[in-house]
Each structure stands twice: as structure tokens, then as C-alpha cells.
Amino acid sequence: xxxxxxxxxxTAQQSPGLPxxxxxxxxxxxxxxxxxxxxxxxxxxxxxxxxxxxxxxxFALFACAFNLLIGYVGLLSFGHAMFFGMGGYVTAHAAKVWxxxxxxxxxxxGAVGAxxxxxxxxxAIRRQGIYFAMIxxxxxxxxxxxxxxxxxxxxxxxxxSVPRGALLGVFSLAQxxxxxxVVAAVFLAGFLLINRIIHSPFGQVLTAIRENEPRAISxxxxxxxxxxxxxxxxxxxxxxxxxxxxxxxGIATLTDVYWAMSGEVVLMTLVGGLGTVFGPVLGAAVxxxxxxxLAEFGAWVTVIQGCIFVACVLAFRAGIAGQLGRWLxxxx
Amino acid sequence: xxxxxxxxxxLQAWYGxxxxxxxxxxxxxxxxVVTLLGRNGAGKTTTLxxxxxxxxxxxxxxxxxxxxxxxxxxxRIARAGIALCPEERGIFASLDVTENLLLPPVVRPGGLSLDxxxxxxxxxxxxxxxxxxxLSGGEQQMLAIARILRTGAKLLMLDxxxxxxxxxxxxxxxxxIREIKQRGFTxxxxxxxxxxxxxxxDRHYVMEHGRVVDAVNNAEMAGAMGRLHEYLGV
Numbered sequence: 001x002x003x004x005x006x007x008x009x010x011t012a013q014q015s016p017g018l019p020x021x022x023x024x025x026x027x028x029x030x031x032x033x034x035x036x037x038x039x040x041x042x043x044x045x046x047x048x049x050x051x052x053x054x055x056x057x058x059f060a061l062f063a064c065a066f067n068l069l070i071g072y073v074g075l076l077s078f079g080h081a082m083f084f085g086m087g088g089y090v091t092a093h094a095a096k097v098w099x100x101x102x103x104x105x106x107x108x109x110g111a112v113g114a115x116x117x118x119x120x121x122x123x124a125i126r127r128q129g130i131y132f133a134m135i136x137x138x139x140x141x142x143x144x145x146x147x148x149x150x151x152x153x154x155x156x157x158x159x160x161s162v163p164r165g166a167l168l169g170v171f172s173l174a175q176x177x178x179x180x181x182v183v184a185a186v187f188l189a190g191f192l193l194i195n196r197i198i199h200s201p202f203g204q205v206l207t208a209i210r211e212n213e214p215r216a217i218s219x220x221x222x223x224x225x226x227x228x229x230x231x232x233x234x235x236x237x238x239x240x241x242x243x244x245x246x247x248x249x250g251i252a253t254l255t256d257v258y259w260a261m262s263g264e265v266v267l268m269t270l271v272g273g274l275g276t277v278f279g280p281v282l283g284a285a286v287x288x289x290x291x292x293x294l295a296e297f298g299a300w301v302t303v304i305q306g307c308i309f310v311a312c313v314l315a316f317r318a319g320i321a322g323q324l325g326r327w328l329x330x331x332x
Numbered sequence: 333x334x335x336x337x338x339x340x341x342x343l344q345a346w347y348g349x350x351x352x353x354x355x356x357x358x359x360x361x362x363x364x365v366v367t368l369l370g371r372n373g374a375g376k377t378t379t380l381x382x383x384x385x386x387x388x389x390x391x392x393x394x395x396x397x398x399x400x401x402x403x404x405x406x407x408r409i410a411r412a413g414i415a416l417c418p419e420e421r422g423i424f425a426s427l428d429v430t431e432n433l434l435l436p437p438v439v440r441p442g443g444l445s446l447d448x449x450x451x452x453x454x455x456x457x458x459x460x461x462x463x464x465x466x467l468s469g470g471e472q473q474m475l476a477i478a479r480i481l482r483t484g485a486k487l488l489m490l491d492x493x494x495x496x497x498x499x500x501x502x503x504x505x506x507x508x509i510r511e512i513k514q515r516g517f518t519x520x521x522x523x524x525x526x527x528x529x530x531x532x533x534d535r536h537y538v539m540e541h542g543r544v545v546d547a548v549n550n551a552e553m554a555g556a557m558g559r560l561h562e563y564l565g566v
Contacts, residue, residue, distance in 0.1 A: 204431055208424045215422035218384050219436040220410030220483065 024192060025199030026277075029330030033278050041184050050176040051248065056288045057187040058245035063268040063280030064194050065237035070266075071275030072198050073230045074210035078133040078262050079120065079140030080238050083113040085257025086143060087239030092159040092252035093152055102165045102173055106186065106243040113239015114232055116143070121231030125224055140262055147257045158253035162246060179248065186244050190237050195277055197233065206230055267305065271312050273319025278332045282320045335398065337362045337518050338383070338414075338487055343392035343402075345375075345382040352378045354542040355392065360487065360520050365513050367521040367529040370539035371564060376522040377419060379539070380489045383520075384416045385409045396487065411439045415485035419492045419522075421476040423464040430460045432475055436483045443484035444515070452511060453478050470501035474508070481512065488512070489520045494528050506531050526560060538563050 021031035044053050062084055069075045087109035095105040124135040147153045154160070164173040173179040197203050208216045209223050216223050246252040255261065264287065272283020287305065294301045316323045325332040336359040345353040353375050360366045368376040382390045385406035394402045401409050415436075424432055433446060433456075450457040453474050459467060467475060473493055480488055490509075494502045502525075509532045513519060523529040529536060530553050538546040540563060548556045 201434070204424075204427055204435055207426055208435055211424050211426065212422050214386060214406075215418070215424075217406045218386055218410055218416055218418075219480075220407050220439055221437060222407050 025195055027331055029325070029328065029332060030277055033332055037278070037281070041188070045177060045180045050180040052288075052292055054176075054180055054183045054248045055245065055292075056285055057183050058241050058248065059265075059268065059288050060281040060284040061187045061190045061244070062238055062241035063265055063272065063284045064191055065234045065241060066265045067269045067272075067274065067276075067280040068194050068197065068237070069230060069234040070269060071279075072203060072210060073206045073227060075125070075227065075231070076129075076133045076266070077124070077136040077231075077234075078259075078266070079136030079138075079143075080234075080265050081257050081259060081261035082120065082140040082143035083116055083235040083238035084242035084245075084261060084265070085147065085252075085254075086116055087113045087242030088246035088252040088256045089147060089153050089159060090239075091243030092162040092246040095165055095247065096159060096162045097152075100165075101169050102167055102182065102247055105165070105247065106240055109243020109246070110236050110240040113242070114236040116239070117232040117235025118228070121228045121235065125227040125231060137259060137262065140257075140259060144254070144257050144259070147254060153252070153254075156254065158251055159246075160251050162250045162252065164247055164250065173247075183244055183248060186240065190240060191281070194237065198277075202226070202229070267309055269319075271308065271319055273321035273323070273325075273332070276319065276321040276325065276332050279319050279321035286320070334361070336360060337397060338520070339393070339395045340379075340383065341393040341395075343379065343382055343394065344390065345378055345387045346389040347378075347387065352387075352542055353382060353390075356382075356539070356542070356544055358520075358537050358544060360518060362486075362518055363513070363516060364535065365509065365519045365521060365533045367523050367526075367533040367536045368539055369523060369526050369529060369536050369560070369564060372524070374539040375542040376539055377491055378542075380416060380491055380520070380522055383409075383489065384414065386416075410483075410485070411437075413440055413484070413486045414489065415480035415483055415487070416489045417476045417480055417491060417493065419495065421472050423467070423472050423475055425465040426463060428461050428463050429456055429467070429475060432464055433479055433482060436479055438483055440484040440486075442486070442516075444481045446482065449478050449481055452481075452508065470497050470504070473497060473501075473505065477505075477508065477512075481517070487518045487520060489522075491522045492524065493521070494523070494525055502528060524564075526564060 021034060026034055066080050069077055090112040091105045091109035094100040094108040095102060100108065120136060120139045124132050127135060148155060164179055166172045167182060171178065173182060205221055205226055209226060213223055242256055268283035268287045269280050271286055272281065273279025290305060291301055294304060312319065318326060321332040338360040340356055340358045343353055343356040356379050368379060370376050378387060381387050383394055385404060390402060392402060393400060396412055396414060399412060401412060424435065427435065433449060455471060456474055456478060459471060477490065477493060493505050506528065509519060521533060530550060534550055536548045537544050546559065546563065
């Protein structure tokens with residue numbers, strides 16, 4: 001499916017970006033989309049419920065991190081919940097038990113994502129395709145059982161009533177609105193970092209590995225090193241996303257480390273558009289909105305999600321952003 | 333005579349269970365253009381791939397600048413200064429021409445700069461921002477060759493660079509090969525078309541059934557035509 005996405009992005013028009021935004025690696029269409037996204041981030045909390053938006057942004061960052069791996073290296077991880085969930089636990093523990101300030105607690109979540117990422121990545125990148133996915137799934141299940149049994153995670157109860165604390169120890173984040181700006185900043189920083197990575201020479205090597213790994217090796221690249229770096233970056237950002245989510249809801253639970261969460265991020269990325277810059281954000285928005293606004297249908301949400309997934313794979317394999325890009329003849 | 337730049341001895345290679353190369357021996361001296369001729373399935377491409385470390389199982393000896401590489405990994409072989417331009421070209425579709433050119437790592441000094449490459453391939457310069465998939469077959473072949481000139485690799489291995497291209501493009505590729513030879517690159521070329529090979533090479537090896545069966549100097553080519561016709565069945 002990654003190949004499918006590539007084929008069309010390559011045929012899309014190459015146009016220079018808007019001044020200033022081009023430096024971030026955006027082309028013209030992406031610059032406009034980015035300005036739109038900025039606008040929505042600014043107006044959003046005055047129109048919609050801020051907690052809902054914060055949840056959406058956490059998942060959007062999670063999906064972007066996942067997309068860095070599947071969309072730009074071609075590695076399908078089926079265990080990203082371990083980074084997301086573990087990031088959440090560590091951030092919650094750091095904020096509640098160690099009394100760290102929120103920004104340090106989130107960084108701790110990212111750090112544990114990075115460490116887990118190095119270990120899991122080092123084991124998993126030796127295999128490709130379904131084997132890679134299965135190894136990541138198996139490792140994630142191991143982490144799930146650690147979280148279930150370890151005393152610090154609180155088992156079935158999770159870590160509850162995590163304090164939001166005060167940013168840098170000064171600005172209280174108790175108000176949803178104040179926390180919203182922090183979450184928005186974290187999301188934006190992660191989003192721009194990923195965009196910078198994929199447009200850097202390092203990102204081009206990743207693209208080359210995705211498209212033709214043997215060729216990249218025979219040009220002289222140690223592709224395993226590159227895959228491991230990408231895997232670790234993706235895991236770090238997933239950990240940050242999970243940590244941020246734990247602060248938003250004041251709780252870290254087994255749900256976030258369960259394998260279904262790994263599936264959900266695959267779904268978000270696929271629905272939004274694999275290997276597109278804005279796709280994962282759109283995908284996360286669609287899935288989170290569905291879970292929120294269709295909640296009254298109870299278990300039927302899963303069925304509806306399933307139908308959307310099947311429809312996407314059958315009719316819009318490029319995802320929302322991919323299909324939009326195709327219609328507008330641009331690269332999103 | 334000085335030690336050869338590349339000395340391959342008793343090279344054997346397998347694809348899975350099939351034994352493809354049965355002891356290939358070739359030498360390439362610095363500054364030479366040497367071709368491997370032979371019919372389909374004779375093992376020419378496999379020889380290049382084995383030198384590059386892309387064949388799973390291989391044995392024998394591959395010495396490059398005196399360094400034994402038969403057990404080395406492909407990325408280390410590339411860093412030792414050998415570059416392969418494969419038959420399928422391997423252009424990265426979602427990168428544009430310049431990005432494709434800048435992608436390979438520089439392994440040692442002595443490679444051409446981007447400007448020198450564009451001077452050598454003016455039509456690539458015109459397409460600098462085009463994505464890899466938008467290029468014609470000839471342009472892709474030019475790009476595949478151009479891409480390995482920047483890395484500083486000393487030995488360039490080109491696998492059937494003229495295959496499936498129009499005669500005028502074939503001539504252009506011939507001119508390019510002569511020009512990069514003049515700049516001091518050493519070239520090991522796989523060709524089916526020995527009329528083309530004759531216009532660029534110093535020496536030829538003929539392969540059959542995974543072995544080198546004959547070697548001909550380009551100057552003696554006219555006298556060897558009868559033999560070559562027999563080997564190549566043309």
C-alpha cells in the first residue's frame with residue numbers, strides 16, 4: 001500500500017512553497033494546508049470542547065509518528081501501543097509520584113518511548129513485512145503484561161488522578177484552555193519535526209530504503225542503522241503523544257497499551273493517507289470524532305469503524321489526504 | 333604490469349539451491365574498460381552482483397586494491413569504492429533527479445561534483461526537478477550512471493546500459509562511457525550487444541554457463557569474430 005501512495009505522489013506537480021514555509025519543506029499546497037491547520041488550532045478551542053480537541057491532537061501526533069515509519073520507511077509496526085501506553089504510564093508516574101512539572105513529565109514519557117524503541121527496533125528491524133509486524137506485536141504484548149503486573153502501573157486501575165501541575169512550575173494548567181495551548185504546542189513541534197525529518201537528506205535515504213532497499217544498501221548505506229533511527233524517532237514521538245494524553249485525562253490505563261490501540265493507529269493512518277504529511281492528522285480527526293460523537297451507538301462504533309476501514313481500503317487506498325491530493329493534483 | 337584494480341578468482345555463487353557461477357576469474361586494471369559478453373543466463377549479471385555482495389552465497393576471491401571483499405557486506409563493498417549501476421536502474425521514484433544524484437553517500441574523494449555531472453549530462457540538468465518516474469528510459473539510464481559518479485567510487489560496474497534504448501541514445505551512452513573513462517574511472521561493463529561493446533571497451537571476457545571461456549583484446553576483435561559469433565549465437 002505504501003507503493004500505491006508513492007506512485008501518485010511522484011506524479012503530482014512539484015510546486016515551490018510559500019516563502020518562509022518552504023524552509024520547513026512544504027510545497028505550495030502543503031503550505032496552504034498548514035496555514036489552515038494553524039487557523040483551526042487557534043480557533044478550535046473557542047468552538048469545540050477543548051478536551052476533545054486535546055485528545056484529537058494527542059492521537060494526531062501518535063498517528064504522525066506511526067506514519068513516519070510506515071509511510072516513509074515502509075515498516076508496518078503493529079506494536080506502537082507499547083510506546084504510546086508506556087509513555088502515558090511514565091508521564092503519569094513522573095507527574096504524580098515524582099512531582100515533576102508537566103513538560104518534564106512529558107519528556108520522561110518520550111524518553112521511555114525512545115529506550116523501548118531502541119530495544120524493540122533493534123530486534124524487529126532484522127525482519128521485514130509480516131514478520132516485522134508480528135515481532136512488534138509480540139513485544140507490545142510483553143509490555144502489556146508488564147503494565148498489567150508491575151506495581152507502579154496500578155494494574156487494572158491504572159494511574160488515576162494525575163495532577164496537570166504547572167508549566168515550568170509557574171503557569172497552572174488546571175484550566176482546560178491553558179492546557180490546550182501546551183498540547184497544541186507539543187503537537188505542532190512534533191508535527192514540524194517529522195516534516196523536517198522527511199524532507200532532510202536522512203528522510204531521503206529513508207524513502208530510498210522504502211522504495212528499493214537492496215539498491216540503497218549497494219549504494220553504500222547501512223540501512224539497518226537508518227531503520228533503527230527512524231524506529232526510535234517514531235517511538236519517541238509516540239511516547240510523547242501518550243504522555244501528553246495521560247496529562248490531559250489525568251489517567252494512564254491499560255487501554256493505551258493494549259494491542260487494539262496499535263490497530264487503531266494503523267486505522268487512523270490508513271484512513272488519513274499513508275505517506276502523506278497531513279493524512280494522519282485527518283485520519284486521527286475522523287476516528288476520534290467518530291468515537292466521540294457516535295458514542296451513543298455503543299459497540300456499534302467498532303462496526304462502523306470496520307466498515308469505514310473496508311471502504312477506505314477498497315475505494316480510497318490513498319486515504320483522505322491522498323485522494324484529495326489526487327483530485328486537486330497536489331501533494332498533501 | 334601493476335597489480336590489477338580488481339582481481340576475481342574462482343568466484344562461485346548460488347541463488348538458493350542453484351549454482352550459478354562455477355569459478356569465474358577476471359582482472360580489471362585501473363583505467364580500463366572491460367566487458368563481459370555472453371548469452372542470456374551465462375552469469376554476467378550474477379558476476380557483477382556477486383562482486384557487489386548482492387548474491388546470498390558466494391565463495392572464491394574478490395580482491396579490490398588488494399583488499400579481500402568476498403565475505404564483505406554490500407554497503408562495505410560500496411564504501412571500498414565499487415559502484416553498481418543495475419540493469420533495472422533502481423531510480424528512486426519519489427525523489428527528483430537532483431535528489432537521486434545527491435542520495436548516494438560520498439565514499440572517498442575523486443568523485444565528480446553535481447555541476448560536473450550536469451555538464452556531462454545536459455539533458456538531466458533540464459529535468460533536475462522532475463521526479464524519477466517522469467523520466468524516459470534513456471534519461472533514467474543516464475541518471476543511473478550519473479548517480480554513481482559522485483560517490484568517488486573507482487570501479488563502476490554497468491549492467492547492460494544500452495538495453496532497450498533507441499540507437500541515438502545508445503550512441504550517447506557510448507560517448508558518456510568514453511568520457512568517464514578519460515576522467516580516470518575504471519569500468520566493468522556487461523553487454524549482450526558486442527558491436528556496442530567494441531566501440532567502448534579495451535578488453536572483453538566471454539562467459540558461458542557460469543565460467544569465463546575466452547578473453548579477447550579489442551584490437552583483435554576483427555580476427556575473433558568467428559569465435560564470438562559462435563559463443564554469442566548472433
